[in-house]
Every structure is written in structure tokens, then in C-alpha cells.
Amino acid sequence: MDGMTMKVAEVEPSPPARLHPLPLRLMHWINAAAMLIMIASGWKIYNDEVIFGWLHVPDAITLGKYAQHALQWHFFGMWVIALNGLAYLIYGIVTGRFRRKLFPIWPHEVLATVRDALTFRLRHDDLTHYNAVQRVLYVGIILVGIVVVLSGLAIWKPVQLSGLLVLFYDFQTARLVHFLCMAAIVLFLAVHVALALLVPRSLLAMLTGGPRVDPASSHSAAMPAE
Amino acid sequence: MARTTPARSQFRPAAGIDQSILREHKGLLAEIDRRKLLRGTLSLGALTMLTGCDVADDGSVRKALLAVSQWNDRVQAAIFRGDHLAPTYPESAVLKPARFNAYYDVEEIRPLDGATWTLELAGLIGDKRRWTAQQMAALPETELIVRHICVEGWDYVGQWSGVRLKDFLQRIGADLTAKYVAFTCADDYTESIDMATALHPQTILATRYGREPITDPFGYPLRLRMGTKLGFKNAKWITAISVTNTFPETFWSKQGFNWFAGI
The missing domain is CATH 3.90.420.10 (Oxidoreductase, molybdopterin-binding domain)
Structure with a gap:
């Protein structure tokens, strides 16, 4: 053993990691910015050939002066959101964060959580523990994120990736899937932001890292598990 | 089939430009371009964080987005397969x-x-x-x-x-x-x-x-x-x-x- 390793072995064990480690927080906010770019520029692109005749997005909330500028934004954001998303998936799997925080999901727990929420008995005192409904929503939005990228690739390259396009039936149904994923993300975003504002500690935790947690458990080190 | 060299343009100098200088600094030129792209991409991300600023009309943002679009040209050329056919229909x-x-x-x-x-x-x-x-x-x-x-x-x-x-x-x-x-x-x-x-x-x-x-x-x-x-x-x-x-x-x-x- 050389001197360096000896030195490392002698130091005190470092304190438990934060609830949201720095790489996770970075990925979260990069994703947030890229998602806003994708949604707002996507709306402008959608307006050029609407899927639903009754639905045009007001220009005030779209990104890009004309369609070409919206396309430029979209195909810039595409790289950010796909690479950041891929890094997030790898991080979640490799560090075990997905397994610790998002699983298992039991249907009876989901029902119980919904019941508690409807009767205003849902507690939020432990930020580090996701309730069953949160788990369902987070797993769901990750899956939607994967589908929105795949359907986007199929629309971008319906010939070069013709095998991928077949998964979505044809070009127009791939467009529809891409649109519905966007709608699901916007819906999630509305609930997610509303809840983050209702429990400001959770928003703060995504900025500063939140409480330190024992890596062996999904619960806070400072707070006993319920 | 025979290929012919195009006629020399009358606007082109007879001696031509000394290409060795360009060759000598090829690496530097490529690097400058890469840096610009990187810087442009980073500042794009930062700008979108600002509110009340119409980033789409900003000149440098325009340039950065165009640089990404040109990068996308290169990516598309790279994934293009000359023998891959578009689906055909009855x-x-x-x-x-x-x-x-x-x-x-x-x-x-x-x-x-x-x-x-x-x-x-x-x-x-x-x-x-x-x-x-x-x-x-x-x-x-x-x-x-x-x-x-x-x-x-x-x-x-x-x-x-x-x-x-x-x-x-x-x-x-x-x-x-x-x-x-x-x-x-x-x-x-x-x-x-x-x-x-x-x-x-x-x-x-x-x-x-x-x-x-x-x-x-x-x-x-x-x-x-x-x-x-x-x-x-x-x-x-x-x-x-x-x-x-x-x-x-x-x-x-x-x-x-x-x-x-x-x-």
C-alpha cells in the first residue's frame, strides 16, 4: 500500500450524502430548462400543422419567431434533453437511486395514499421518502420521457429509423404519440410545480441538496422512519 | 466516363493562395470553431434561465442556434446510409x-x-x-x-x-x-x-x-x-x-x- 491510500484509509468516514446529490440536482435543472425549450418550441412547430383543429397555441407562450427558429430551438434542445436524460437514467440505475426511492410500488399503498390525500391526511414531514403516488408519478414520467424521445426520433428520421417508426404504426400516429407525451409532461409539470410550491422545503432541497441521508435506507438519517 | 477539369475562373488569381499556411494552422482553426460552438451552447443554456428577455431575437443566440443546425447537418450526413431505402407503398x-x-x-x-x-x-x-x-x-x-x-x-x-x-x-x-x-x-x-x-x-x-x-x-x-x-x-x-x-x-x-x- 502506498502513502496515498494509507492517508485515505485514515480519515474519518465522510458524512452521509445529501438527499439530492449535486449531479442529480444539476441534471434536474438542466432538464427543467431544456424541457421548457422543447415544450415552447414544440408548440410553435405544432401550430404549423395542428393535430386538433380546435387547438392552436397562442404565440405569446411559444418559442421562436417563425417555424424555422422554433425548429432550431427544438433540434438544439433535443441534444441537451436526450444526453442529460441518458445520464440521469444511467445515474439512477448505477447508484441504485431508482431502486431505493422509486420501488417497490404496491397497489394497496397507492390506493391508501390516494385515500389519505383525498381526506387531507397525507403527511409530508419526511422529504426523503416518496409515497406510493409519488413513486407511480415519478416512474410514469420517466417512462413518458423515454417515449417522447423515441417518438421524436421516429418523427425526425422516419426513413433512417424506419424500424423505430413502425413501433408507432406510422408517421402521423408517431406525431400523435409525441404530442400526447408532451401533454402528459405539461400535466405532470403543473402538479409537480404546484406541489413544490406548497412544500417549499422540497424546492429548497432540489437547490441545496436537502437533508443528509443514510445511503442504506431510503429515509432521512436525522429522522426516524415512520 | 471521362471527367473533365472545370475551366479556371477568370476571377481566380493565377498563382493561387499559399495553402501551406492554412495547413499549418489547421488544428487551431478547427479548435476555434469548436470553442465557439461550445461557448455558444453554454451561453444558450444560461440565457434561457433569464426571464423577461426575448432570447430568440438576440444576435449571438441566433448564431449559436445556426451553429447547432450546421452540426445537425453533419450528424445527418453521418447517419445517412446510401443503401437504406425509404418504405414504399402499393x-x-x-x-x-x-x-x-x-x-x-x-x-x-x-x-x-x-x-x-x-x-x-x-x-x-x-x-x-x-x-x-x-x-x-x-x-x-x-x-x-x-x-x-x-x-x-x-x-x-x-x-x-x-x-x-x-x-x-x-x-x-x-x-x-x-x-x-x-x-x-x-x-x-x-x-x-x-x-x-x-x-x-x-x-x-x-x-x-x-x-x-x-x-x-x-x-x-x-x-x-x-x-x-x-x-x-x-x-x-x-x-x-x-x-x-x-x-x-x-x-x-x-x-x-x-x-x-x-x-
């Missing part, structure tokens, strides 16, 4: 008549006279003799029943036939190692494509739609039709074709649309 799927689209309304089209029309050839081409509509129509035909996909999001299946661009380029002694094939159109439209796409088996100079001569709104007497590019790349009412190594900007690329526009 004749029953064909839309008749085809869907019209241009940068102006259908009432404003200016039909061409097939009897007096000729195709002009320019650039890195051996035999630059003009072609008449009758000569073009007499060339061996390939039929293409492929999906037309517009950048706006609509699509339809069309049935186009005409000579393969690859066969035509070989016939006229074009330099197939050149980078671009450019098209000039009667409606002041300009278009250009990469050589790999020009040589793709589903790239044709169409003279027929649904086995009948193409009609005025769709580019009579000659138009480009490719199975591997977005709709707007398919130049209509072609009056000139040129083969070149100098990047030819196009009607839409000048306005900010992605140039490669592959599908």
Missing part, C-alpha cells in the same frame, strides 16, 4: 392529385412551356449540352411510391417516375466525388443536396405522377423527388443543375431552415 395508397405546397399560393404559379424549356447544366460536369423535355422523358424511368413528409408535419404517399439522378449524373459526366448538386428553379427557388443523397437509388428527376406527365402545380416539366429528404428539398420547375464543391445556400436554408433536412 399504388392504392397514392393520393391523386398530389398535395400542392410552395412559398406562394397555387393561383400564383407560373407554368412553363415544355416545348421551349431546356435544362441547363453547370459546374463539374463533362457534357454541358442542354437537354429538352422530350430528351428527358425518353430516359429510362424508375418509379417511386414513397411518402412525402413536409417539415410542417403533414404527409401523403405519391407515385413519381423519372430518371435516377445518379444515372443522369453519370450520363452527363458529372464529378460524382463532388460535394453538392444544386438546382435552380423557374420560380426563383434554389435548392441543393449532398452527393450521397444525389446518388441514392430513390432520388429521381421526375417527369410523371401517377404514370401521367406531372402537371403545372407540381413542377412540369422536371422536378426532383427524393425518398430520403423533407418535402421542401424536392425542387420543382428545375431549369438548371450544377455540380459543385462550394456550399450552395438555398431558398430555405438562407431563412434558417436546416439544410440537410434528411428524414
Whole structure:
């Protein structure tokens, strides 16, 4: 053993990691910015050939002066959101964060959580523990994120990736899937932001890292598990 | 087929430019470009965090977005496969008549006279003799029943036939190692494509739609039709074709649309 390793072995064990480690927080906010770019520029692109005749997005909330500028934004954001998303998936799997925080999901727990929420008995005192409904929503939005990228690739390259396009039936149904994923993300975003504002500690935790947690458990080190 | 060297431009200096200086600093030049892209991308991300700032109208943001669009051109060229075919469809799927689209309304089209029309050839081409509509129509035909996909999001299946661009380029002694094939159109439209796409088996100079001569709104007497590019790349009412190594900007690329526009 050389001197360096000896030195490392002698130091005190470092304190438990934060609830949201720095790489996770970075990925979260990069994703947030890229998602806003994708949604707002996507709306402008959608307006050029609407899927639903009754639905045009007001220009005030779209990104890009004309369609070409919206396309430029979209195909810039595409790289950010796909690479950041891929890094997030790898991080979640490799560090075990997905397994610790998002699983298992039991249907009876989901029902119980919904019941508690409807009767205003849902507690939020432990930020580090996701309730069953949160788990369902987070797993769901990750899956939607994967589908929105795949359907986007199929629309971008319906010939070069013709095998991928077949998964979505044809070009127009791939467009529809891409649109519905966007709608699901916007819906999630509305609930997610509303809840983050209702429990400001959770928003703060995504900025500063939140409480330190024992890596062996999904619960806070400072707070006993319920 | 014999290839000829193009005539030297009278505007080009006889001695030429000392290329060794450029070669010497090749690495530096490439690095500057990379840095610009990186810096542009980073500042884009930072700018979007600011509220109340119309980032889309900012000059440097425009430039950064265009740099990303050019990067996307390179990515698309890299993933393009010369032997990968666009899906084809049965004749029953064909839309008749085809869907019209241009940068102006259908009432404003200016039909061409097939009897007096000729195709002009320019650039890195051996035999630059003009072609008449009758000569073009007499060339061996390939039929293409492929999906037309517009950048706006609509699509339809069309049935186009005409000579393969690859066969035509070989016939006229074009330099197939050149980078671009450019098209000039009667409606002041300009278009250009990469050589790999020009040589793709589903790239044709169409003279027929649904086995009948193409009609005025769709580019009579000659138009480009490719199975591997977005709709707007398919130049209509072609009056000139040129083969070149100098990047030819196009009607839409000048306005900010992605140039490669592959599908």
C-alpha cells in the first residue's frame, strides 16, 4: 500500500450524502430548462400543422419567431434533453437511486395514499421518502420521457429509423404519440410545480441538496422512519 | 466516363493562395470553431434561465442556434446510409392529385412551356449540352411510391417516375466525388443536396405522377423527388443543375431552415 491510500484509509468516514446529490440536482435543472425549450418550441412547430383543429397555441407562450427558429430551438434542445436524460437514467440505475426511492410500488399503498390525500391526511414531514403516488408519478414520467424521445426520433428520421417508426404504426400516429407525451409532461409539470410550491422545503432541497441521508435506507438519517 | 477539369475562373488569381499556411494552422482553426460552438451552447443554456428577455431575437443566440443546425447537418450526413431505402407503398395508397405546397399560393404559379424549356447544366460536369423535355422523358424511368413528409408535419404517399439522378449524373459526366448538386428553379427557388443523397437509388428527376406527365402545380416539366429528404428539398420547375464543391445556400436554408433536412 502506498502513502496515498494509507492517508485515505485514515480519515474519518465522510458524512452521509445529501438527499439530492449535486449531479442529480444539476441534471434536474438542466432538464427543467431544456424541457421548457422543447415544450415552447414544440408548440410553435405544432401550430404549423395542428393535430386538433380546435387547438392552436397562442404565440405569446411559444418559442421562436417563425417555424424555422422554433425548429432550431427544438433540434438544439433535443441534444441537451436526450444526453442529460441518458445520464440521469444511467445515474439512477448505477447508484441504485431508482431502486431505493422509486420501488417497490404496491397497489394497496397507492390506493391508501390516494385515500389519505383525498381526506387531507397525507403527511409530508419526511422529504426523503416518496409515497406510493409519488413513486407511480415519478416512474410514469420517466417512462413518458423515454417515449417522447423515441417518438421524436421516429418523427425526425422516419426513413433512417424506419424500424423505430413502425413501433408507432406510422408517421402521423408517431406525431400523435409525441404530442400526447408532451401533454402528459405539461400535466405532470403543473402538479409537480404546484406541489413544490406548497412544500417549499422540497424546492429548497432540489437547490441545496436537502437533508443528509443514510445511503442504506431510503429515509432521512436525522429522522426516524415512520 | 471521362471527367473533365472545370475551366479556371477568370476571377481566380493565377498563382493561387499559399495553402501551406492554412495547413499549418489547421488544428487551431478547427479548435476555434469548436470553442465557439461550445461557448455558444453554454451561453444558450444560461440565457434561457433569464426571464423577461426575448432570447430568440438576440444576435449571438441566433448564431449559436445556426451553429447547432450546421452540426445537425453533419450528424445527418453521418447517419445517412446510401443503401437504406425509404418504405414504399402499393399504388392504392397514392393520393391523386398530389398535395400542392410552395412559398406562394397555387393561383400564383407560373407554368412553363415544355416545348421551349431546356435544362441547363453547370459546374463539374463533362457534357454541358442542354437537354429538352422530350430528351428527358425518353430516359429510362424508375418509379417511386414513397411518402412525402413536409417539415410542417403533414404527409401523403405519391407515385413519381423519372430518371435516377445518379444515372443522369453519370450520363452527363458529372464529378460524382463532388460535394453538392444544386438546382435552380423557374420560380426563383434554389435548392441543393449532398452527393450521397444525389446518388441514392430513390432520388429521381421526375417527369410523371401517377404514370401521367406531372402537371403545372407540381413542377412540369422536371422536378426532383427524393425518398430520403423533407418535402421542401424536392425542387420543382428545375431549369438548371450544377455540380459543385462550394456550399450552395438555398431558398430555405438562407431563412434558417436546416439544410440537410434528411428524414
